[in-house]
Amino acid sequence: MRELSLNILDIAENSITAGATIIDISLTLKGNMLEISIKDNGCGMSEEFLAKVTDPFTTSRTTRKVGVGIPFFKMAAEMTGGSFDIQSKKGEGTKTTAVFDITGVDFVPMGDIGETMGALIMHAPLVSFFLKVDIRGEIYEFDTMEIKDVLGDDVPIDSIEVISFIKNTIKENFDKVNGGRII
Amino acid sequence: MKSIEELKAIKARMQAEINTRDAVGNADTRIVVGMATCGIAAGARPVLNTFLEEIQNKRLQGVKVTQAGCLGMCKLEPMVEVYVPGKEKVTYVKVNSDIAKKIVADHIVNGKTISEYVITNS
Numbered sequence: 001m002r003e004l005s006l007n008i009l010d011i012a013e014n015s016i017t018a019g020a021t022i023i024d025i026s027l028t029l030k031g032n033m034l035e036i037s038i039k040d041n042g043c044g045m046s047e048e049f050l051a052k053v054t055d056p057f058t059t060s061r062t063t064r065k066v067g068v069g070i071p072f073f074k075m076a077a078e079m080t081g082g083s084f085d086i087q088s089k090k091g092e093g094t095k096t097t098a099v100f101d102i103t104g105v106d107f108v109p110m111g112d113i114g115e116t117m118g119a120l121i122m123h124a125p126l127v128s129f130f131l132k133v134d135i136r137g138e139i140y141e142f143d144t145m146e147i148k149d150v151l152g153d154d155v156p157i158d159s160i161e162v163i164s165f166i167k168n169t170i171k172e173n174f175d176k177v178n179g180g181r182i183i
Numbered sequence: 184m185k186s187i188e189e190l191k192a193i194k195a196r197m198q199a200e201i202n203t204r205d206a207v208g209n210a211d212t213r214i215v216v217g218m219a220t221c222g223i224a225a226g227a228r229p230v231l232n233t234f235l236e237e238i239q240n241k242r243l244q245g246v247k248v249t250q251a252g253c254l255g256m257c258k259l260e261p262m263v264e265v266y267v268p269g270k271e272k273v274t275y276v277k278v279n280s281d282i283a284k285k286i287v288a289d290h291i292v293n294g295k296t297i298s299e300y301v302i303t304n305s
Binding site: 072122 | 186187189190191193194196197198201218219220223224228229231232235236238239248249250252
């Protein structure tokens with residue numbers, strides 16, 4: 001993946017598939033360590049599945065026996081000297097956390113988190129998405145509930161104009177807290 | 184939230200458009216983009232984005248963009264399926280932003296399949 005925001009899109013797509021109604025994404029930079037976490041209230045995984053989920057030859061898909069999404073994300077974090085963790089409970093949800101050293105030569109930049117959020121919201125308009133960005137204390141928060149409150153019942157959140165607005169708003173605000181493109 | 188006012192303006196405009204469209208009542212054309220790990224890694228997100236921008240720029244009505252999981256042929260990603268009501272599904276492979284623009288202009292607007300990017304059996 002050429003951007004970390006693409007990994008985030010990929011992992012959060014798993015949350016959608018898991019039937020989550022709330023997906024919470026947070027990006028926290030403290031010093032040079034960036035923690036990305038994606039937390040959902042989806043169906044979760046059994047202990048047995050969880051134990052082997054970072055193995056590329058484990059997958060929930062039925063078309064084929066290889067699943068590389070989680071292994072990719074883990075590898076991207078570990079290559080920088082960071083770490084990876086995934087917690088899950090059947091019936092409760094899953095939390096995936098990856099920590100990156102942004103000074104590592106293999107650190108991949110964040111890229112367009114606005115486009116990632118736009119794609120996710122468009123794919124699952126009924127899910128509540130929450131994004132929190134904390135870049136060394138500079139904070140930006142986005143919540144689909146706030147958008148839905150303004151839109152009311154007549155205008156769907158996944159209409160193209162609204163998605164485009166969301167994308168641009170998130171990008172602008174993210175760039176602001178990520179002044180000088182730290183991540 | 185930064186520009187609530189802007190969002191309110193979009194809402195007002197959309198409400199007007201929805202009312203006009205309900206009166207027309209056409210079935211939707213659907214563009215489906217494969218967004219599994221394979222699609223995302225191959226560049227599906229900018230493709231999805233281009234479709235949205237083109238539909239918005241050209242002010243096309245009755246065109247929906249949706250997402251699917253893996254469409255089954257990972258090495259041909261990004262893959263895009265186009266469903267025009269009353270016609271057979273067309274599957275485009277190795278789509279990029281430029282091809283996406285062409286799909287909107289030629290296929291969606293003018294009804295012409297772009298055969299060079301369509302998957303064949305050979």
